[in-house]
Amino acid sequence: MKLSNATTIIDTFTASASMSTTILSLVVTILLILGVLKLYRRVTNRKTNKNLGALPPGPASWPLIGNLPEVLLCKLSFRWVHQFMAEMETDIACIRVRNTHIIPVLCPEIASEIYKKKDAIFSARPLTLGTQETSGGYLTPIFSPCNDQWKKMRKMLISEVVSPARVKWLHDKRAKEGDNLVLYVQNQYKANKSVNLRLVTRHYSANLVRHANSVIRKYHDPVIHERMRQWRSGQRKDMDDILDVFITLKNPSGHPFLTDDEIRYQLAELMIGSVDNPSNSVEWAIGEMINQPKLMKKAQEKIDRVVGKERLVQESDIGELNYIKACAREAYRLHPFSAFNIPHTSTEDTTVAGYYIPEGSHALVSRYGLGRNPKLWVNPLKFDPERHMNDGDVSLLENDLRFISFSTGRRGCIAGVLGTYMTIMLLARMVQCFDWTPPPNGIDLSEAVDELSPAMPVTAFARPRLPPHLYPTDQN
Numbered sequence: 001m002k003l004s005n006a007t008t009i010i011d012t013f014t015a016s017a018s019m020s021t022t023i024l025s026l027v028v029t030i031l032l033i034l035g036v037l038k039l040y041r042r043v044t045n046r047k048t049n050k051n052l053g054a055l056p057p058g059p060a061s062w063p064l065i066g067n068l069p070e071v072l073l074c075k076l077s078f079r080w081v082h083q084f085m086a087e088m089e090t091d092i093a094c095i096r097v098r099n100t101h102i103i104p105v106l107c108p109e110i111a112s113e114i115y116k117k118k119d120a121i122f123s124a125r126p127l128t129l130g131t132q133e134t135s136g137g138y139l140t141p142i143f144s145p146c147n148d149q150w151k152k153m154r155k156m157l158i159s160e161v162v163s164p165a166r167v168k169w170l171h172d173k174r175a176k177e178g179d180n181l182v183l184y185v186q187n188q189y190k191a192n193k194s195v196n197l198r199l200v201t202r203h204y205s206a207n208l209v210r211h212a213n214s215v216i217r218k219y220h221d222p223v224i225h226e227r228m229r230q231w232r233s234g235q236r237k238d239m240d241d242i243l244d245v246f247i248t249l250k251n252p253s254g255h256p257f258l259t260d261d262e263i264r265y266q267l268a269e270l271m272i273g274s275v276d277n278p279s280n281s282v283e284w285a286i287g288e289m290i291n292q293p294k295l296m297k298k299a300q301e302k303i304d305r306v307v308g309k310e311r312l313v314q315e316s317d318i319g320e321l322n323y324i325k326a327c328a329r330e331a332y333r334l335h336p337f338s339a340f341n342i343p344h345t346s347t348e349d350t351t352v353a354g355y356y357i358p359e360g361s362h363a364l365v366s367r368y369g370l371g372r373n374p375k376l377w378v379n380p381l382k383f384d385p386e387r388h389m390n391d392g393d394v395s396l397l398e399n400d401l402r403f404i405s406f407s408t409g410r411r412g413c414i415a416g417v418l419g420t421y422m423t424i425m426l427l428a429r430m431v432q433c434f435d436w437t438p439p440p441n442g443i444d445l446s447e448a449v450d451e452l453s454p455a456m457p458v459t460a461f462a463r464p465r466l467p468p469h470l471y472p473t474d475q476n
């Protein structure tokens, strides 16, 4: 019994000893693996090219997968990127995700090296399943590689959609939408209801494009096909919108210039390109100006001085509306719609800011980081339009890349003029036509956690401030 007890104890001891040994060796193995991985992380992070030097600094990365875990786990990845770059005190970094090097950039000098000096090397786009899908297999320009299809569509948009003649041709449709905007806000006032500025600004921007197109691919394919049929059967003869323009374009041999798919995907891409930027910046601008009533008052006085109080502000006034343009510029600086500009991909090994950038890297110029860079902007988190005022003309374009509005270079936005009209008319009408009062609990302008819009839609009460006969009515 004793023996068996002893045996049991010894067995138990042996068993538990061997279990401890197993656990110990497991722990030692794990520690060893972690140690090797950590060493490897350090080593891989110091990867260099013998001619072109070292990669930009960045967080240590895991073998094979690189920083994939951090990118996946940090749901707020843009905040994570800006945080570690601030901690490392660097304006350029390298994050490796599997075999791809992602290069975030926070200062105008490095952004200019990429978008201007080395524009030819950085003018490709990353190819992903998502961009392939939205562009119908890269039929449209925004996400396409720098190929003949990109050239064809970009050139076509420049001459047929955003050329001065075409912008003029579509003026009346934009003017009508500006009137609808005022009418809607006034109706909210009459109904004693507050105005949800997110809803209003998005609706206005989307309607501008919708009026230009009349249709949107996803919901209106049958309408597009019907319109094509009308043109082909000779039933339709008058050009009314961009869809008519697209359908009737001919190549030199007299055949349709655009295929049916190119038309469908291009119409959808126009929506992507033009809705979010103006609506987001005007929602922010109005929220900031309601919270700083002095700014709103000054903006109203400036418009009154240019336009008077006997007519509504028009596109033809924009040249003189420098203070309104400064307010919109400030919104683009401080509150860009997206944290990063659309990625530009390098087509060969190169260097930027003296660091090695391997072919296929994705340069991510940070709209958020440039606009809030304390080396460029005094008190960067303050909404202060005055910082853009100068003796000359104020413009929404920013070719020095101190923030990103329309970007620059061969992948820069083609619609600086049209985008300016859309943004400034939206803001100017809201400022000229109404006095604004915040709701009783004020306007909370904190940012959403994982994006850059206000966490809650900006909502306020509007009261007409011009003579009643100037306001559009339902009958107009």
Ligand code: HEM
Pocket: 141, 142, 143, 154, 157, 161, 162, 270, 273, 274, 277, 278, 341, 342, 343, 404, 405, 406, 407, 408, 410, 411, 412, 413, 414, 415, 418, 419, 420, 422, 423
């Ligand atoms: C206020 C309005 C707008 C803003 C702020 C804006 C801004 C931008 C930005 C930042 C880019 C990326 C540039 C880069 O990758 O470096 C871009 C690209 C582009 N935008 Fe706009 N955009 C606006 C309106 C429009 C409109 C109305 C159109 C079309 C009519 C348009 C057409 C395009 C196209 C085609 C590209 C891609 C250019 C390329 O990759 O070759 N945008 N835009």
